[in-house]
Amino acid sequence: MGNASNLAFILIVAGVSFVALLVLGIILARLYTRANKERAFVRTGFGGEKIIKDGGAMVFPVLHEIIYVNMNTLRLEVRRANDQALITKDRLRVDVTAEFYVRVKPDNESIATAAQTLGARTQRPEELKELIEGKFVDALRSVAAGMTMNELHEQRADFVQKVQQVSSNDLAMNGLELESVSLTGLDQTSIEHFNANNAFDAEGLTSVIAAIESRR
Numbered sequence: 001m002g003n004a005s006n007l008a009f010i011l012i013v014a015g016v017s018f019v020a021l022l023v024l025g026i027i028l029a030r031l032y033t034r035a036n037k038e039r040a041f042v043r044t045g046f047g048g049e050k051i052i053k054d055g056g057a058m059v060f061p062v063l064h065e066i067i068y069v070n071m072n073t074l075r076l077e078v079r080r081a082n083d084q085a086l087i088t089k090d091r092l093r094v095d096v097t098a099e100f101y102v103r104v105k106p107d108n109e110s111i112a113t114a115a116q117t118l119g120a121r122t123q124r125p126e127e128l129k130e131l132i133e134g135k136f137v138d139a140l141r142s143v144a145a146g147m148t149m150n151e152l153h154e155q156r157a158d159f160v161q162k163v164q165q166v167s168s169n170d171l172a173m174n175g176l177e178l179e180s181v182s183l184t185g186l187d188q189t190s191i192e193h194f195n196a197n198n199a200f201d202a203e204g205l206t207s208v209i210a211a212i213e214s215r216r
Helices: 002-031 108-117 119-123 125-144 149-154 156-172 199-215
Strands: 032-034 039-045 050-052 056-058 064-070 074-080 093-104 176-188
Touching (some): 002 032, 039 108, 050 108, 064 119, 074 125, 093 108, 108 176, 125 156, 149 156, 156 176
Antiparallel strands (some): 032 056, 039 064, 074 093
């Protein structure tokens, strides 16, 4: 009887231990969070900041907080037209549509910067665009102001390259890098959108009217 009791006790202990280990394994598996090529994350809290772009890490409720960072390339379209059109070196207005292809730079420092400055916006392109569109508009305006309208038409590649150079430094402050810029639309703004009370527009309007009269 003694041996039978001992055996039963051992089996019970073994069974309880197995169930406990199984439950513990399931819990740990649920707490283990993985990163992949499309999405990295930054874990903060207990143990300090940890950037995960390959593999994974344990994330414990209350002790940790994670911010996901989208590593995909995002297409952000910027359009400036009519009264918001760009003003060129020769004081003319041009309607411009440009596509900016951006992504979070795939290094630990940039991922951490993107998580801190952009948060979940990298997961939502429209919200990201709202935040950084001003950087692109400033670059477009700055470069357009140094080129005539004819130069913009004839030297599109130079225009795009200069816009890319101007934008890159500002984007780096958010952990982003600019892969490319595509100029998909470029045309002279309709004359009705020139403001005669604006000094730049008045000068450009004079040039446009003179050109029209000359052709007549």
